[in-house]
Amino acid sequence: MNLSKVDNIIQDYKGNPSSLVMILQDIQEELNYLPEPVLNHVAGKLSLSVGHVCSVATFYSSFSLEERGKNVIRVCDGTACHLRGANLLKDEIVRALNISEGQTTEDKLFTLEVVACLGACALAPVMTVNKKYYGQVTREKLLATLEKYRQKDSCVLSEPNDSKKTD
Ligand code: FES
Known part of the structure; x- marks a missing residue:
């Protein structure tokens, strides 16, 4: 190293x-x-x-001693998000990426973490990919987001904007 x-x-x-x-x-x-x-x-x-x-x-829970994927997905399971289907969202990610909570995909592209409140409860259900927030996430929005990150990693010229702006 x-x-x-x-x-x-x-x-x-x-x-x-x-x-x-x-x-x-x-x-x-x-x-x-x-x-x-x-x-x-x-x-x-x-x-x-x-x-x-x-x-x-x-x-500090924000530190990881385990190797993580290039894109860390955090799904909020705080109260507001839980009431608005955070579990369904998590299950959809588990299915789409074939990993469980805390795991990383074999290609090291994604890691899935489930966390408490991400501080954007009004937009529940909320997830982040790296530092970018995604609010009112539906199944369709989730799958499109995962695909966007897959595409991004197959083309070095197009970087997603990792600002805290929500989609
Ligand atoms: S409970 Fe999910 S952002 Fe607050």
């Missing part, structure tokens, strides 16, 4: 151990998860114990 990107991130924070959480966030943003060798490397660079770095990485 090339650790130069990790070193650059640590350098962005001047190797300050009190910036550990932000450093881990940036590394996850870059790698999509926090591999064990990277946690060991970060610990060494920041002169922290591996145990401390691992405890921080496992404390």
